[in-house]
Amino acid sequence: MKNENLYNYILGIADNSLILGQRMGELCGHGPTLETDIACTNISLDLFGQVRSYYQYAAKIAGDDRTEDDIAMLRKEREYKNVLLVEQPNTDFAYTIGRQFLFDVYHLAFLAELQKSNDLTLSAIANKCIKEVSYHERFSSDWVKRLGDGTEESNQKMQAAINDLWTYTDELFHQTEADKAMVAEGVGVDVTQLKEKYYKQVNELLKEANLEIPESKWFQKGGKEGIHTEHLGYLLSDLQYMQRTYPNMEW
Amino acid sequence: MSEEQIKNLEKQFEERIARDEKIEPKDWMPEKYRKTHIRQMSQHAHSEIVGMLPEGNWITRAPSLRRKVALLAKVQDEAGHGLYLYSATETLGVSRDELYEQLHSGKAKYSSIFNYPTITWADMGAIGWLVDGAAIINQVPLCNTSYGPYARAMIRVCKEESFHQRQGYEIMMKLAKGTPEQKEMAQDALNRWWWPSLMMLGPTDDVSVHTEQSMKWKLKRKSNDDLRQQFIDQTVPQADLIGLTIPDPDLKWNEERQSYDFGEIDWDEFWQVVKGHGPCNKERMKARVGAWERGEWVRDAAMAHAEKKQKRQEKQAV
Numbered sequence A: 001m002k003n004e005n006l007y008n009y010i011l012g013i014a015d016n017s018l019i020l021g022q023r024m025g026e027l028c029g030h031g032p033t034l035e036t037d038i039a040c041t042n043i044s045l046d047l048f049g050q051v052r053s054y055y056q057y058a059a060k061i062a063g064d065d066r067t068e069d070d071i072a073m074l075r076k077e078r079e080y081k082n083v084l085l086v087e088q089p090n091t092d093f094a095y096t097i098g099r100q101f102l103f104d105v106y107h108l109a110f111l112a113e114l115q116k117s118n119d120l121t122l123s124a125i126a127n128k129c130i131k132e133v134s135y136h137e138r139f140s141s142d143w144v145k146r147l148g149d150g151t152e153e154s155n156q157k158m159q160a161a162i163n164d165l166w167t168y169t170d171e172l173f174h175q176t177e178a179d180k181a182m183v184a185e186g187v188g189v190d191v192t193q194l195k196e197k198y199y200k201q202v203n204e205l206l207k208e209a210n211l212e213i214p215e216s217k218w219f220q221k222g223g224k225e226g227i228h229t230e231h232l233g234y235l236l237s238d239l240q241y242m243q244r245t246y247p248n249m250e251w
Numbered sequence B: 001m002s003e004e005q006i007k008n009l010e011k012q013f014e015e016r017i018a019r020d021e022k023i024e025p026k027d028w029m030p031e032k033y034r035k036t037h038i039r040q041m042s043q044h045a046h047s048e049i050v051g052m053l054p055e056g057n058w059i060t061r062a063p064s065l066r067r068k069v070a071l072l073a074k075v076q077d078e079a080g081h082g083l084y085l086y087s088a089t090e091t092l093g094v095s096r097d098e099l100y101e102q103l104h105s106g107k108a109k110y111s112s113i114f115n116y117p118t119i120t121w122a123d124m125g126a127i128g129w130l131v132d133g134a135a136i137i138n139q140v141p142l143c144n145t146s147y148g149p150y151a152r153a154m155i156r157v158c159k160e161e162s163f164h165q166r167q168g169y170e171i172m173m174k175l176a177k178g179t180p181e182q183k184e185m186a187q188d189a190l191n192r193w194w195w196p197s198l199m200m201l202g203p204t205d206d207v208s209v210h211t212e213q214s215m216k217w218k219l220k221r222k223s224n225d226d227l228r229q230q231f232i233d234q235t236v237p238q239a240d241l242i243g244l245t246i247p248d249p250d251l252k253w254n255e256e257r258q259s260y261d262f263g264e265i266d267w268d269e270f271w272q273v274v275k276g277h278g279p280c281n282k283e284r285m286k287a288r289v290g291a292w293e294r295g296e297w298v299r300d301a302a303m304a305h306a307e308k309k310q311k312r313q314e315k316q317a318v
């Protein structure tokens, strides 16, 4: 492939939305209230909409006959480049919200930078997505505050979720080789520059929500290189089920 | 109020409905009207919510991104329908929590069709095409029903349901024109969903209760049998068009009636499912009750937070 770095770079962005969208989609019909059910489905819908724009572009870059669905559903587990954070399961509503919040703060800052990309397609996609993601960020932040401040039980649950998910935050700011190459070309976002602001914003909100900032300095990474947690395989077996069982068909 | 006065009010009330005036939440209404509407509207709302489950079952496994987005949007629409139907029901002086309680305890019913399992992707097509299709036939007349909030909710709902129906039919069409395996999948789904869809239009007229009163209040405008005939006459040509076969050996065009004659419906199966013994009644209830129970601490937290926030604001104002 002529532009392999760009291709991999796009997948690195899109896979986060794909996997998080899939997780949010799992909840449809099972939310704690009808209103949150609708909101979570909305987030899932937005993310899949974004995924389609990215993969359609990636398919064009690849320049062969692969489609958005081939890219989304026919790779092996080791070929998915999403961060570990987004593949974490919906253990309870606090985990769902915590995962969303820890990703949204990053996602919003990331898209604000991606808007400035030299690559006009990427900057246009970022421009389209940023409105949606700022809504996601408001939704998840509000819920972190609600759960942190609400009852003793909700505070404990929210705290437990943040504590468990914290270990996956640092990976957001790691750079792969494709990232570095794309930053050098003015196409990609230098995520290392987003880190300080990210933790500042997250920490402020946690404080406001009556939650402790986790002290652990031990972090997990590997998703960007395709080394995932055990959760991803199961998620993919659902996601890929139809494409694997009925190859080469149109739906 | 004397009996005489009540009689008078009732008479005026029936006259208003006969003149096609809408009844609004603040208007006086007979207790029976209120109760009947709470029952029917909440049953409808419950059906929307329980109806999310069989289709929700395929969201994570949809075969393409395009189909996944469309399915998510469809199931979300059903949640929206539930939301405005619950809101419309609340105008009759009952709370959403009470309505949920009735659903969870099994006191309130929901459409039996959602107690059938969705076992292949083609079921997403069959549900949209047939189940939303039958729902539209049931519901279009309700856009003119006498209770204002219900009529207005139905206008919105029906627009979206016809979109769902086209979307479902399009899924079936694609399968029917696909590989032999896909076509077989489509035919199998039609075989399984056809008869339950016919049952969705309700028991035959001779055993159907409270029809007369419902007709007067415009909760019903045509009999179940008429609605069923309308559904069959509309759907058979659609199946023909995409080369699928309706699983009824007795189905035959009747030149004289300008309608299809059709075979016997298995009403024993219908009553079995209505009475709670269908293939998925227990799973559906377990899913709803489970979501509600798992969500309790979340709802409590939201309430506690709102109260605390208000207190903090009041303190600041002082």
Ligand SMILES: [Fe+2]
Binding pocket: B048, B081, B135, B157, B161
């Ligand atoms: Fe409906």
Ligand SMILES: [Fe+2]
Binding pocket: B048, B077, B078, B081, B157, B161
């Ligand atoms: Fe609906």
Ligand SMILES: [Fe+2]
Binding pocket: B078, B132, B160, B161, B164
């Ligand atoms: Fe529908």
